[in-house]
Amino acid sequence: MQASPMSMPRGTASQHLRDSNAAERESTKEGQAGGTFRSKANVLSGQPDMEALAASLQARDCMNDNRMDPGLGSGFLPGEERVRQLTMRRQNCMWTFIFAILGVVLAVTDNEIRWDSLDDFYNVTKISFTLRVLVVTTTILTLYFLYKYYETLINLRRLSGIRLPPGVSISSLKGGGYWSQFLIDVLIMLPQPLPLLDVNVTIWNKGLGRASIYELNSILCCLMFVRFFYVPRFYGECISDLQSESTVALGRMNRVKIDESFILKYVIANSMQVVIVLTLLQIVMFAYMMMVFERVVDNGALQHFANCVWLTIITMTTVGYGDEFPTTLLGRMVSVMASIVAVVMLAITVNLVIAKLTLSRAESKVIAVMDKITLRKDLKHKAAVVIQRWIRAHKEYMEGERRGSTRGGYMMIPDFKSARRKNMDLRAQVLSNLPLLESINDFKETSDESFSNNLQTDVPELVGNLSSQLVQQEKRILELNKKAEEVNNLVAKLLAKKKQDTLQRSRA
Incomplete structure (x- = not known):
């Protein structure tokens, strides 16, 4: 039994203190990650603090326990051991996913072989038995x-400095925070077709007035689709770096748990390709479950997989033509699940489409410049049209004036009128030209639009420039204040020195 640090003699405490300091220096040379077992400053400086001494002894015991753990490799430095455990974690995750999905493929194959060979049941018994044995083997x-x-997850926790019981047990899983996740993974693997389990299940279709008879193994085969729950973990561990040590450490700093739900959120919110793949996968799964639950009905249209895919698509897209519909209780439950999932996927798709079509700041700036150039060209064109029509109207008026007649609706200006009166009449007559007025109105609208566009562009830029100039002025003011303080301090020192020299001279 280990003695309490408070009850140790002074010599024993000093010895334990030297041992803990030596152990910490050794862990520092080895590059021990985490740094959670470093002693306090007063212990390193030789102060006999009992709390720091107890922490050092606990750290030494924890490191010794982790080094003697048979789950960790011997003869490796902590950094090399961490790399080895990370590689093993990825490999184990990859093989877990491969064998889980392989079991689903074998179960579906067995289910289809048994259904297509109902008339020749005894000849396919051996094949079915072999496939089910393979399914159990993959599980x-x-x-x-x-x-x-x-x-490997628990070993990585031990290497990071967390003291856990040896091996993989309930205590170590709970201590590492993996118990609930481990339990869910085991429950996901339980549904599967079993050899020699030829049991039929009768389900009464409430409201339909009849019962449906299913093989238990067919229902278990459909429940195996929950194994696709491993897809986010496989993506995060083996394809991307979303579950790397740096990402997990960053998540802990921000109190974010990097698990399957986080990876699914990240991938769905940032990748249209993944959303399309998940949608196709859901269509295939729901269509197959619909076919399994509906083909027990005699002469039903949903005995064919193509019709089930059609029904699943029009259900998930909320079209609902009504040409095909499920007639069993389990088939209707599948249709309800497909509808709920479709609402979620539709919202995700709309969000992604909006995010993809939203212009970035650089793209918005380019479009604004292009609009400004186009508006400037349009303004020049309309100004030219106004000038041309004004000249044409003025020319027509002057020709009529010279002929002394009224053409084109213009009235003669008497010769006895003054020059000012002539100009006023000329203005009135020219502006009575309707095409000229239309071109002037178009030019005014374009000019106002150009002014507002330039104002929206120039005001934020002007405000930004003024803000940057103010910041620079503040920095200059601070620098000047600092230099003024230095000058004041220097003057004060010179005055003090001069005063001191005067006193010394007066005493002399």
Whole structure:
């Protein structure tokens, strides 16, 4: 039994203190990650603080326990051991996903072979039995690699300085924060077709007035689709770096848990390709489950997979032509689940489309400059049209004046009128030209639009320039104040020195 630090003699405490300091220097040379077991400053300086001494002894015992753990590799430095454990974690995650999905493929194959060979049941029994044995084998291998995956997670926690019980147990899983996740993973792997389990299940279709008989293994085969829950983990571990040590550390700094839900949110919110793949995968899964639950109905149109895909698509797109519809209880439950999932995927798709079509700041600036150039060209064109029509109207008026007649609706200006009166009449007559007035109005509208556009562009730029100039002025003022303080301090020192020299001379 280890003695309490408070009850140790002075010599024993000093010895333990020297041992803890030596252990910490050794961990520093090895590059021990985490730094959670460093002693306090007063212990390093040799102060006999009992709390710091107890922390140092606990750190030494924890490091010794982790080094003696059989789950960790011997003969490796902590940095090398961490790299090895990270590589093993990725490999175990990859094999877990591969065998889990392989089990789904084998179960679907077995289910379809048994359904297509109902008339020749005895000839396919051996094939079906072999496929189900393979399904169970893949499940066992998946659980094995799942166990190794959590073993590497716990070893990484130990290397980061967390003291956990040896091996993979309930205590170590709870201590590492993986118990609930491990339990969910095991429950996901439980549904599967079993050999020699030829049991039929009768489900009464409430409201339809009849019952449907299913094979239990067919229902278990449909429940195996929950294994696609491993897709986000596989993407985060083996394809991207979303579950790397740096990402997890950054998440802990911001109190964000980097798990499957976070990876799914990140991928769905940033990748249209992933959303399309997930939508197609959901269509295939719901269509197959619909076919399995509806083909027990005699002469039903949903016995064919193509019709089930059609029904799933028009259900998920909320079209609902009504030409095909489920007639069993389980089929209707699948249709309801497809509708709920479709609402979520539709919202995600709309969000992604808006995000993709939203212009960036640089793109908006380019478009604004292009609009300004186009508006300037339009303004020049309309100004030229106004000038041309004004000249044409003035020319027509002057020709009529010279002929002394009224053409084109213009009235003669008597010769006895003054020059000012002539100019006023000329203005009135020229502005009575309707095409000229239309061109002037168009020019005014374009000019106002150009002015407002320039104002929207120039005002923020002007405000930004003024703000930057104010900041620079403030910096200059601070620098001047600092230099003024230095000058004042220098003057004060010179005055003090001069006063001191005067006193010394007066005493002499």
